[in-house]
Amino acid sequence: MRYVRLERDGVPVWGVVQGENVRTLTGAPYEGLCYDGHTLPLSGCKLLAPCTPTKIVCVGKNYYDHAMEMGEGVPEHPILFLKAPNTLNDPEGEIHAPDFVGRLDYEGELGIVIRKRAKDVKEADFADYILGYTCLNDVTARDVQKGDGQWTRGKSMDGFAPVGPAVTDEVDGRDLAIETRLNGTVVQSSRTNRFMTGIPALMAFITAAMTLEPGDVIATGTPAGIGAMHPGDVVEVEIEGVGVLRNRVV
Numbered sequence: 001m002r003y004v005r006l007e008r009d010g011v012p013v014w015g016v017v018q019g020e021n022v023r024t025l026t027g028a029p030y031e032g033l034c035y036d037g038h039t040l041p042l043s044g045c046k047l048l049a050p051c052t053p054t055k056i057v058c059v060g061k062n063y064y065d066h067a068m069e070m071g072e073g074v075p076e077h078p079i080l081f082l083k084a085p086n087t088l089n090d091p092e093g094e095i096h097a098p099d100f101v102g103r104l105d106y107e108g109e110l111g112i113v114i115r116k117r118a119k120d121v122k123e124a125d126f127a128d129y130i131l132g133y134t135c136l137n138d139v140t141a142r143d144v145q146k147g148d149g150q151w152t153r154g155k156s157m158d159g160f161a162p163v164g165p166a167v168t169d170e171v172d173g174r175d176l177a178i179e180t181r182l183n184g185t186v187v188q189s190s191r192t193n194r195f196m197t198g199i200p201a202l203m204a205f206i207t208a209a210m211t212l213e214p215g216d217v218i219a220t221g222t223p224a225g226i227g228a229m230h231p232g233d234v235v236e237v238e239i240e241g242v243g244v245l246r247n248r249v250v
Contacts, residue, residue, distance in 0.1 A: 052215035062221025091164035107222035108180030108237035111136035123200035135245035171241035190223035
């Protein structure tokens with residue numbers, strides 16, 4: 001299924017995409033599917049981020065080529081950091097950095113939306129905990145990140161995690177093409193089968209340390225090709241079988 005979250009009469013609601021329409025639900029899909037009897041044309045929907053995270057757990061340097069371009073070597077185990085819920089941004093939402101940010105970067109990533117509470121997940125059971133896969137842009141104030149010596153402030157500014165447009169269980173996240181475009185030019189291109197730590201192992205590693213709640217998101221890391229964005233730019237993250245996440249920098 002392909003799930004979306006949208007605004008109807010000023011209220012967020014969930015829905016299931018069926019062709020060119022959306023059948024809306026009474027609640028979040030991780031609570032079980034219950035249709036409310038309404039159908040809307042997808043083209044007329046204002047889409048929201050298809051998740052309601054208590055936290056966004058991000059994996060740093062999960063592609064070898066990105067680890068090399070950062071010049072900091074290959075980690076011995078996954079490097080985790082958090083983006084706070086205030087970073088959540090919608091498909092077509094605007095990206096804006098505070099005036100003190102000198103360099104604003106895109107980082108296209110595969111996102112995993114959690115379906116049920118996950119703790120001490122075994123690798124063999126990883127799929128039981130996943131609602132589906134989505135596109136995510138780990139927007140980063142690069143100069144702030146480097147200047148602070150740690151990643152919290154540079155990664156967790158308002159609107160720094162656009163997600164969407166849909167979350168789907170119709171693909172296998174372990175081998176998907178991922179591409180980031182800046183003003184139509186391809187700047188990142190890779191496949192998720194190039195992760196240094198694959199999705200089953202990531203689920204086990206993360207949940208050994210912390211409990212994931214329904215609606216939480218795992219950002220699985222970005223490939224090489226990171227770069228700066230400026231006001232007026234349009235950045236798109238496209239993942240095979242998932243969709244295109246598009247946002248404008250203002």
